[in-house]
Each structure stands twice: as C-alpha cells, then as structure tokens.
Amino acid sequence: MPAGRPREFDIDQALDSALKVFWRKGYEGASLPDLTKAMGINRPSLYAAFGNKEALFRKAIDRYVEGHASHVREALREPTARAVVQRLWSGSIDLITGPRNPRGCFLVQAALACGDEADGVRREVARRRVRLEARLRERFERAVSEGDLPAGTDPADLARYVATVSHGIAVQAADGATRDQLNRVRETAMLAWPS
Amino acid sequence: MPAGRPREFDIDQALDSALKVFWRKGYEGASLPDLTKAMGINRPSLYAAFGNKEALFRKAIDRYVEGHASHVREALREPTARAVVQRLWSGSIDLITGPRNPRGCFLVQAALACGDEADGVRREVARRRVRLEARLRERFERAVSEGDLPAGTDPADLARYVATVSHGIAVQAADGATRDQLNRVRETAMLAWPS
DNA sequence: AGCGTTGTGTACCGAGAGGTAAATAATAGC
DNA sequence: GCTATTATTTACCTCTCGGTACACAACGCT
Numbered sequence: 001m002p003a004g005r006p007r008e009f010d011i012d013q014a015l016d017s018a019l020k021v022f023w024r025k026g027y028e029g030a031s032l033p034d035l036t037k038a039m040g041i042n043r044p045s046l047y048a049a050f051g052n053k054e055a056l057f058r059k060a061i062d063r064y065v066e067g068h069a070s071h072v073r074e075a076l077r078e079p080t081a082r083a084v085v086q087r088l089w090s091g092s093i094d095l096i097t098g099p100r101n102p103r104g105c106f107l108v109q110a111a112l113a114c115g116d117e118a119d120g121v122r123r124e125v126a127r128r129r130v131r132l133e134a135r136l137r138e139r140f141e142r143a144v145s146e147g148d149l150p151a152g153t154d155p156a157d158l159a160r161y162v163a164t165v166s167h168g169i170a171v172q173a174a175d176g177a178t179r180d181q182l183n184r185v186r187e188t189a190m191l192a193w194p195s
Numbered sequence: 196m197p198a199g200r201p202r203e204f205d206i207d208q209a210l211d212s213a214l215k216v217f218w219r220k221g222y223e224g225a226s227l228p229d230l231t232k233a234m235g236i237n238r239p240s241l242y243a244a245f246g247n248k249e250a251l252f253r254k255a256i257d258r259y260v261e262g263h264a265s266h267v268r269e270a271l272r273e274p275t276a277r278a279v280v281q282r283l284w285s286g287s288i289d290l291i292t293g294p295r296n297p298r299g300c301f302l303v304q305a306a307l308a309c310g311d312e313a314d315g316v317r318r319e320v321a322r323r324r325v326r327l328e329a330r331l332r333e334r335f336e337r338a339v340s341e342g343d344l345p346a347g348t349d350p351a352d353l354a355r356y357v358a359t360v361s362h363g364i365a366v367q368a369a370d371g372a373t374r375d376q377l378n379r380v381r382e383t384a385m386l387a388w389p390s
Numbered sequence: 391a392g393c394g395t396t397g398t399g400t401a402c403c404g405a406g407a408g409g410t411a412a413a414t415a416a417t418a419g420c
Numbered sequence: 421g422c423t424a425t426t427a428t429t430t431a432c433c434t435c436t437c438g439g440t441a442c443a444c445a446a447c448g449c450t
Contacts, residue, residue: 004426005416028223029310032408044410045428053408102308108366109308113299115224126370160367160376161383168363171303172355175321181355188356191387199396200446227438239440240398248438 011049012063014039018050019060024102027057027111027121057110057121064106065128068095076135081143082193084136085162089189092166093182096173104174108167133163153194165189206244207258209234213245214255219297222252222306222316252305252316259301260323263290271330276338277388279331280357284384287361288377291368299369303362328358348389360384 017038021030032053036042041049050056065072071091078084096105107129111122140155142148149158169182177185212233216225227248231237236244245251260267266286273279291300302324306317335350337343344353364377372380 002426003418003424005428007427008416024308025310026223026308028221029308029313031310031406033406034310042429043408044430047409048427104308112307112366112369113219113221113224113297113304115220115226115229118224129366130370154379157376157379157383160372161380164360164363164367164380164384166363167366168359168361171307171324171362171366172359174307175325177355181352184349184352185356185359188352188387189359189384192383192385197396198394198448200398202397203446226436228436237399238438239400242439243397 007045007049009039009041009045014041014046014049015056015059015063016067018056019063019106020102022057022060022110023064023104023106026109026114027118028114054121058124061107061124061128068101068106071095072132072135076139081140081149081158084139085193086186086190088136088162089166089169089186090183093169093173093179093186096170097177097179097182103176105167105170108170109174129163129167132166133159136162150194158194161192202240202244204234204236204240209236209241209244210251210254210258211262213251214258214301215297217252217255217305218259218299218301221304221309222313223309249316253319256302256319256323263296263301266290267327267330271334276335276344276353279334280388281381281385283331283357284361284364284381285378288364288368288374288381291365292372292374292377298371300362300365303365304369324358324362327361328354331357345389353389356387 017040018035021034021038024030025034032043032046035053035056036046039046046056050059069092071094072088075084075087075091078087092105095101096103107125111118111125114122136159137155140149140153140158144151144153144155149155165185169177169185172182172185212235213225213230216229216233219225220229227238227241230248230251231241234241241251245254264287266289267283270279270282270286273282287300290296291298302320306313306320309317331354332350335344335348335353339346339348339350344350360381364372364380367377367380
C-alpha cells in the first residue's frame with residue numbers, strides 16, 4: 001500500500017526481539033550491535049523504523065505492557081479483589097519464569113538504576129510500576145465500597161503490599177527461583193489477605 | 196609506616212563515595228568520571244588504590260554488606276524467628292529510605308540486569324542476595340527444631356517469602372515509597388507469619 | 391644528601407558507544 | 421520507462437568509555 005520500497009522485515013517481530021534484549025541486558029547493557037543482531041537488521045533500518053535507541057526502548061515498554069503483561073489488565077477485571085491478586089501474581093509468575101522469556105520482569109530490571117543519560121527511561125519504567133499500584137488501589141477502593149473487602153481495609157496500603165510482592169518475585173526470578181517456588185511464595189503472601 | 200609518598204585521601208572514605216555512586220547509578224551507569232569526581236581523586240589514584248572499576252565495585256559490595264547492611268547480621272541473632280524478620284525488614288526500610296542514602300537497595304539495583312561485560316558483577320550481587328535467603332533458611336530450620344516455628348513450617352519457603360518481601364520493598368523505595376508506607380507494608384507482610 | 395619507593399597529575403591510548411551520509415535497490419503511480 | 425518515494429547497505433562520524441605511560445612530587449632510610 002505505501003509508496004516506496006517495502007521494508008524487508010516484520011516490524012513487530014523486530015520489536016519483540018529488541019524487547020527481549022532489553023529485558024535480558026537492561027537499557028544500558030544492550031548495545032546497538034546486540035539489538036541489530038537480534039533483530040536481524042542493520043543500524044540504519046533500526047533508526048528509520050524506530051527513531052533511536054531510547055524511542056525503541058519506549059516502544060518496547062508499550063509492547064511488553066500490552067503483550068507479555070496483558071494478564072495485568074485481565075486480572076483487574078476479576079470479580080473479587082482476592083481473585084484480582086491471585087490472577088495477577090499467578091500470571092506474573094508464569095511470565096517471568098516462562099522458558100521463552102528472560103528471567104525476571106522487564107519493568108523491574110530493564111532500567112532500575114542507571115546513569116544520567118538514561119534517567120528518562122528509568123523514570124518511565126518507574127512510572128509504569130507506580131501506575132500498576134494505582135490501578136490496584138482503585139480496584140481495592142471499589143472492593144471496599146462493594147463490601148468485597150472488609151470496611152477497615154486501607155486500599156492504598158493493600159495495593160502497596162501487592163505491588164511489593166510482585167516486584168519481589170521479579171527479583172527472585174532473576175535470581176533463579178522456579179515457578180513452583182514462586183507459587184509457594186504466592187500462597188504464603190496470600191495469607192496476609194484481609195479477612 | 197609504609198615507604199614512599201603517603202596517599203593524600205582516605206581510602207575508606209573514597210570507597211564510600213564510590214559505593215554511593217554505584218548505588219545510585221548502577222555498575223554500568225557509573226562512569227569513571229562520575230566515580231573519580233565523587234571520590235575527589237583522579238583516575239590513576241583510583242587504579243593504584245583499587246585495581247580497576249570491577250575490583251572497586253566488588254570492594255563496594257563488601258563495604259555495603261559489612262557497613263550499611265550490618266543490620267542483617269544483627270537481625271539473624273535475634274532470639275525468635277519472628278523477631279529476626281521484624282528486625283531485618285525494619286532495618287532494611289530504614290537503610291533504603293535513609294535521607295543520606297540513594298533510594299533502594301544496592302544489592303538489588305546496582306547490577307540486576309546488564310550487558311555481557313558486567314555479567315561477573317551481576318552474578319556476584321545475585322550470589323549475595325541468594326546468600327541472605329540461605330541464611331534465613333538456616334535460621335528458620337533452627338527455629339523449627341527449637342519449636343519457635345510451628346512443626347509444619349517449611350523453612351525454605353518461609354525464607355523465600357521473607358527475601359521476596361525484602362527485595363520488593365527495595366524496588367518500592369526506588370519508586371519513591373516513604374518509610375512510613377513501607378513500614379505499613381511490613382505490617383501487612385507480617386500477617387502471613389505462620390502461627 | 392642521595393636513593394628507593396610510592397602517590398599524584400597530565401596527557402594520552404585503543405575500543406566501542408550511539409548515530410548518520412550517501413549510494414543503491416525495490417516498489418507505486420503515471 | 422520514468423519519477424518519486426522509501427528501504428537497505430557500506431562506510432564513516434564524533435564522543436565517551438575503561439585503562440595507562442610518564443614525568444614529577446613526597447615520604448623513609450641510610
């Protein structure tokens with residue numbers, strides 16, 4: 001349809017490959033040769049299609065959130081707050097221990113601490129993490145008003161606890177924890193659920 | 196005492212400054228100019244005193260573990276397993292939200308994901324994190340045998356849960372969570388304690 | 391004082407980083 | 421077939437990276 005020479009690679013597939021590299025090595029640890037090699041293209045094609053390294057990373061964030069981490073949105077639609085968290089944690093565990101994925105959570109490890117140059121992307125992934133917590137809080141506020149959660153429950157505190165465990169299991173996965181081990185962590189963490 | 200010209204800077208103080216830089220920017224994000232500027236020395240002095248960037252980082256790990264994170268060792272000496280965890284989490288929260296320190300945990304964020312060149316240091320900090328979990332497991336094994344923890348308790352699972360929450364609050368601190376907020380997370384997390 | 395030893399300062403190195411210029415190749419529309 | 425448009429390729433750019441050579445300064449020792 002568009003004029004000009006057609007691009008010879010699948011742009012979504014290339015973005016997926018780039019995402020995996022950022023996921024495994026982090027924003028700063030992923031070099032241009034790392035990226036282009038994994039994507040199967042050379043540098044000018046990358047720049048023509050995605051802008052630059054930072055723009056590519058930001059597109060990778062979106063792809064991760066909307067693709068690999070789509071269980072988050074599904075979890076938030078569960079009918080009870082408890083089911084929301086069970087599905088969130090289970091889905092996260094499956095994602096971060098998935099055999100086809102790098103170990104750990106992209107949003108946690110791709111840019112947790114970095115140099116000044118990368119501060120923009122660091123803030124962006126931090127914003128995404130904080131946003132998850134905010135979504136949980138809103139969901140728990142609704143649950144309290146519906147009587148699904150006990151009246152005394154503080155939605156913000158509970159959301160922060162759920163986010164904390166989520167981020168914690170991400171680090172555990174990076175350290176080699178297995179799916180089963182993390183599912184037992186999930187069961188333990190669930191014992192703190194308000195009743 | 197030693198022959199030759201005396202060094203003009205305090206080596207421990209310089210190491211502390213370097214540690215802070217690695218803590219804030221991560222191993223890869225900390226450049227040599229960043230380090231030398233913070234340490235108040237120039238490059239050849241750094242190399243003469245510490246070897247190279249990686250050796251400096253490894254010395255910074257030791258200094259962090261033995262200095263800033265000394266509450267871990269103290270916590271493990273508490274008389275009950277519950278007290279161990281309370282002190283571990285409280286001490287960690289104070290450390291990672293301390294006004295004089297970078298936000299977050301050095302062992303979590305200094306080298307969580309990085310390029311191939313930094314894989315050695317990544318594995319080293321991972322090893323330190325795993326070691327904490329192992330120490331907790333041993334402590335909980337003792338607690339079970341002493342009747343301090345219920346007989347059905349799995350020390351490995353409980354240690355993994357405690358480590359998970361520890362790492363989770365580290366990420367939360369990096370995202371700006373306050374001391375009070377994290378202490379409420381700690382209280383919630385403690386509700387999962389076996390009884 | 392002279393010497394060996396060690397630290398400091400300046401100036402430099404090769405390598406790799408991220409990013410681009412310019413020529414060529416492949417398409418659509420006329 | 422010609423032109424406009426877009427993608428690919430090769431070769432290059434500048435800048436910064438981690439690391440070091442070398443001359444000089446400050447000490448202990450005899």
